Amino acid sequence: MERDVTTQHTETMNPALTALSEDERLFRDSVYEFADREIRPLVREMDEHAKIDKALVAKLFDLGVMGIEIPEMFGGGGASFFHSVLAVEALSRVDPSIGVLVDVQNTLVINALIRWGNDDIKRRYLPKMAASTIGAYGLSEAGSGSDAFALTTRAVERGGEWIITGRKLWITNGNEADLFIVFANINPEAGYRGITAFLVERGFPGFTVGKKEDKLGIRASSTCELLFEECRVPKANVLGEVGKGYKVAIETLNEGRIGIGAQMIGLAQGALDHAIKYTKERKQFGKAIAEFQAVQHQLARAATDVEASRLLVYNAARLRDAQQPFLTEAAMCKVFSSEVAERVASLAVNLFGGNGFVKEYPVEKLYRDAKIGQIYEGTTNLQLQTIAKNLIAI
Ligand SMILES: Cc1cc2nc3c(=O)[nH]c(=O)nc-3n(C[C@H](O)[C@H](O)[C@H](O)COP(=O)(O)OP(=O)(O)OC[C@H]3O[C@@H](n4cnc5c(N)ncnc54)[C@H](O)[C@@H]3O)c2cc1C
Numbered sequence: 028m029e030r031d032v033t034t035q036h037t038e039t040m041n042p043a044l045t046a047l048s049e050d051e052r053l054f055r056d057s058v059y060e061f062a063d064r065e066i067r068p069l070v071r072e073m074d075e076h077a078k079i080d081k082a083l084v085a086k087l088f089d090l091g092v093m094g095i096e097i098p099e100m101f102g103g104g105g106a107s108f109f110h111s112v113l114a115v116e117a118l119s120r121v122d123p124s125i126g127v128l129v130d131v132q133n134t135l136v137i138n139a140l141i142r143w144g145n146d147d148i149k150r151r152y153l154p155k156m157a158a159s160t161i162g163a164y165g166l167s168e169a170g171s172g173s174d175a176f177a178l179t180t181r182a183v184e185r186g187g188e189w190i191i192t193g194r195k196l197w198i199t200n201g202n203e204a205d206l207f208i209v210f211a212n213i214n215p216e217a218g219y220r221g222i223t224a225f226l227v228e229r230g231f232p233g234f235t236v237g238k239k240e241d242k243l244g245i246r247a248s249s250t251c252e253l254l255f256e257e258c259r260v261p262k263a264n265v266l267g268e269v270g271k272g273y274k275v276a277i278e279t280l281n282e283g284r285i286g287i288g289a290q291m292i293g294l295a296q297g298a299l300d301h302a303i304k305y306t307k308e309r310k311q312f313g314k315a316i317a318e319f320q321a322v323q324h325q326l327a328r329a330a331t332d333v334e335a336s337r338l339l340v341y342n343a344a345r346l347r348d349a350q351q352p353f354l355t356e357a358a359m360c361k362v363f364s365s366e367v368a369e370r371v372a373s374l375a376v377n378l379f380g381g382n383g384f385v386k387e388y389p390v391e392k393l394y395r396d397a398k399i400g401q402i403y404e405g406t407t408n409l410q411l412q413t414i415a416k417n418l419i420a421i
Contacts, residue, residue: 044341045334047113054106055113061090062121070122073247074392077239079128084161084203087129092118094157095133096141101153108134108282112289112344116337119293120300123396124247126290128161131199134286136162139208139224139279143267148226152206163204164283165195165227165253166276172197173409176219176273180255182211187262189213189225191233191255197403201236201251205229209253210272222272226264233258244395281354282347284361284404288340291364291400295333298368298375298393302326306378322378329371336364355417358410365400365407372397 047055069080087093092114097103104110111133119126137156140148156162171177180193191211198207207227214221227234237252267275303326306317316322339360346353375390376383383390401407 058114058117062118066121077246079247092129093132097153097157102157107348109344109348115286115289116293119290120297123294124245127248130286135164135283143275161204162206163198163200165198165207165209167197169196180211182213189260191258193255195253198251202249219273223269224266224272224275225260285343285357287404288360288364291368292337292340295368295371298372299329301390302375302378332367336367358413362407362410368397
């Protein structure tokens with residue numbers, strides 16, 4: 028009997044990284060269609076006013092992208108980390124500010140709650156996060172960015188509560204969030220082993236959201252300081268173990284940076300979409316500028332860059348979902364995709380000519396937005412340090 032070689036071959040082969048399951052494809056397409064219809068008309072205004080449209084946030088909850096990995100029993104989507112990556116990519120293709128709102132919600136805050144929250148914490152917070160509560164992640168301070176564990180925010184135990192004092196800086200979603208993961212040190216003498224993660228609600232006494240930064244890019248996304256003046260936090264709001272906050276931070280950020288990779292590939296794809304459309308329409312020397320071979324080669328190079336960075340991001344995300352090591356791959360995807368985003372957005376500005384330089388057209392914003400990918404959730408230097416460490420095993 029003849030063997031069916033084709034079937035056998037297909038069954039044993041791993042699918043292509045960019046091959047989406049039916050469910051993944053439908054999810055990605057529905058998020059992109061939403062972004063195109065509901066977000067695109069608001070992008071310029073939100074950028075100019077440095078504010079996310081409130082009604083849009085409610086629609087994001089309705090769409091199901093604010094609780095992607097939350098188990099269905101808590102009202103979430105019960106989907107994978109890879110789904111979060113697809114959502115962030117699809118949204119960032121239209122607006123990277125909305126991309127990062129959804130990214131922090133899913134890949135940092137909800138991710139940490141699912142991984143480190145006990146049953147009580149999950150019961151109290153996950154249903155709210157799936158329905159209407161926005162989350163933020165407060166690690167950085169004025170004096171501790173790359174050296175995150177040099178943080179000086181303190182927590183002391185008093186009267187059956189934790190009392191937090193200090194100041195956080197650069198906190199994404201600060202304006203919109205009602206739940207904040209806040210890292211504070213309970214025993215500075217123990218160094219990073221004193222760092223503990225706390226869940227702080229907006230209304231807790233002694234907590235205020237301070238000034239909002241006026242930024243170069245992702246202007247609609249709020250970036251705020253957080254002030255803690257003897258802020259009282261119930262003991263039940265420690266996330267993970269006391270003194271193990273450094274683990275919560277490291278492990279969530281390792282995953283979170285894949286989300287930033289997703290934001291950057293979405294941005295790069297968005298810039299390329301605009302460049303292709305414009306160069307086919309704009310005529311010089313009697314023909315569309317896309318007909319010049321020099322322009323075609325620039326577009327081809329950009330498309331190759333976007334595809335390569337998408338492969339890196341999808342690979343890191345799929346490794347994470349398969350519970351395989353992904354640290355180096357996550358660092359690589361962030362380094363590469365953020366550089367590609369800057370390069371492709373810059374090319375898009377060039378190909379739009381003078382129109383690329385004015386706010387009436389969409390590409391100057393993407394060029395400004397791209398810069399942040401090399402800074403937050405670990406700068407490029409810090410990612411390279413992680414990659415190199417594994418490479419030479421020190
Ligand atoms: C828009 C925005 C949103 C943000 N959102 C959040 C958030 O939600 N939550 C949060 O906690 N933080 C957030 N951050 C903070 C962000 O993660 C930090 O800005 C980032 O980690 C860099 O820290 P820093 O700004 O202190 O820069 P520094 O650490 O002072 O770095 C300055 C430069 O020195 C280089 N450098 C530092 N150390 C080394 C080294 N060892 N080797 C080589 N080079 C080095 C860096 O690569 C960088 O180029 C946000 C920042 C911005 C701008």
